[in-house]
Amino acid sequence: MIQIARTPKQIGEIVRRRRQAQKQTQTQMGKQVRLRQATISKLETGEPGTRLSTLFDVLTALDLELVIRSRTKSSPRDIEENF
Amino acid sequence: MIQIARTPKQIGEIVRRRRQAQKQTQTQMGKQVRLRQATISKLETGEPGTRLSTLFDVLTALDLELVIRSRTKSSPRDIEENF
DNA sequence: GTCAAATATACGCTAATGCGCATATAAAAA
DNA sequence: TTTTTATATGCGCATTAGCGTATATTTGAC
Numbered sequence: 001m002i003q004i005a006r007t008p009k010q011i012g013e014i015v016r017r018r019r020q021a022q023k024q025t026q027t028q029m030g031k032q033v034r035l036r037q038a039t040i041s042k043l044e045t046g047e048p049g050t051r052l053s054t055l056f057d058v059l060t061a062l063d064l065e066l067v068i069r070s071r072t073k074s075s076p077r078d079i080e081e082n083f
Numbered sequence: 084m085i086q087i088a089r090t091p092k093q094i095g096e097i098v099r100r101r102r103q104a105q106k107q108t109q110t111q112m113g114k115q116v117r118l119r120q121a122t123i124s125k126l127e128t129g130e131p132g133t134r135l136s137t138l139f140d141v142l143t144a145l146d147l148e149l150v151i152r153s154r155t156k157s158s159p160r161d162i163e164e165n166f
Numbered sequence: 167g168t169c170a171a172a173t174a175t176a177c178g179c180t181a182a183t184g185c186g187c188a189t190a191t192a193a194a195a196a
Numbered sequence: 197t198t199t200t201t202a203t204a205t206g207c208g209c210a211t212t213a214g215c216g217t218a219t220a221t222t223t224g225a226c
Contacts, residue, residue, distance in 0.1 A: 036186080068094070070148070134213065
């Protein structure tokens, strides 16, 4: 399972899919990492102001990790979603 | 080039190495993406409060992208750096 | 060691997160 | 449809990023 994210919105989508796949609610996840349900909600909807610490907390709860790598050629889908 | 980041600090290190590899200063990078040199500095030193939008701006300037994937077994190095 | 360049900090400011708490809205179940 | 569950929003508050500007500190070249 690997997903490219070039915008906060894309991160949110990935997080949401993963959370749902694990059959968790935002409230449950929030409890695990001590974040409000509202905070998870904002992250998943793509708030650009979300803090790195919040993202890492959530990724930990979902057993995901973040990888940074050189950009690959962007697919048409990436481009349209950037704006 | 691919790097795992499990903490804001690790992200900072990756960003810094990449920036230096491109022979850019924080001030130059900041200009490209309209961020202050001080902001880049904080990101590179691992501020957990850094915003996602800021991270993406910087990654764009460095031609890097972010990938989210299932966690791999952590290497000893990862563990010690988590606390 | 000296000096210039790069990076880390500081101050005052504005804006926005994340908080607790509550509720409206949407989605799923009965 | 009615009821329950889940997600999105709202308010007031404390905290903090990021801004401009400026300066201390570190690093690197000479």
